[in-house]
Amino acid sequence: MAQKFSDDIAAIEKQFKVLGKTEFRGETTLHVELAAIKEVSRFCKDTLGYTYLIDLSGVDNFGEEPRFEVVYELYQFERGEHLRLKTSVSEDLLEVPTVSDLWATADWHEREAYDMYGIKFAGHPDLRRILMWDGYPYFPLRKDFPLAGKSSDVPEVAFSEPAPLAGGPFVTQPSTGTTQDREPRSREF
């Protein structure tokens, strides 16, 4: 008897407390409690067959409480199902249980989330920065971190200085104007 995707969702909802369920363009997102995320992950992998973790990332919802989110993209090869799990974590706690023991690929993804947002992963085997250097004092993908960066110095390793933005950031301006109004370029002129 072939199991359907809706059966997966029902099984998760039956076993665990699901805080929210979003469906958008055929993609399903389950928002689960921080305390349950490890068990939900384990259930998805071992019982439902979501053996592949496509990606794990952090989100900074600056100004909201809880501030951070961790997003898990799961994939099931047998039926080609894609499931997204989310969990929220407050700035004060800032600790999420690791899933690197379930999916080995989560090791580096969690290191990246730690590097960029400062979210710690409890039980991670080697939680070091992965992109920035050891000793860099900031978490650069947080919303309150300026794009230009801040100065820092770790002697013999690396230093950093704020970059001149010169009228940037050079991003497309969303509006109903012409291409010339919207195109990414310096706003100084």
Add this chain to the structure above:
Amino acid sequence: MSTTVAPAAYDSKIEGNVIFTRLDAAMNWMRKNSLWPMPMGLACCAIELMATASSRFDIARFGAEVMRFSPRQSDVMIVAGTVTYKMALAVKRIWDQMPEPKWCIAMGACASSGGMYRSYAVLQGIDNLIPVDVYISGCPPRPEALIEGLMKLQAKIDGEQSFLAQKEGLKELTA
């Protein structure tokens, strides 16, 4: 039958084989035509750098085909690509290991100025750390642009007066 040996004097056979020049000119000529690059390939500019070295553009025509991946055997560092802060001091260290005389080409927008990466992670131009002789614009520059940059560097080397400067320095010391 007897042969007479001419006394050591002006020998017309040597004429044409002896060149008189200034020491600086000779040194510069030798230096500029055998620039051994240290390819500091850090991003997509390195692809164009490889194309420049390959048969179609053939940087060997300018004597700069000997890519040395060892800084101690190279003359010119071609910084090709985005220099992140994490990489910056490694680039500096490799530069420090190169023996004098040495030159630096900042290839492309990123190496010259940080390019489009106005961000927390990218050094805004390698000239913040090491002295640059030639900047090449482009994102990435075409191989022709790199070759022109190399020719500009050759012209610059041709104008150097390293021996004269050394002599002046000695004069000052002995004075």
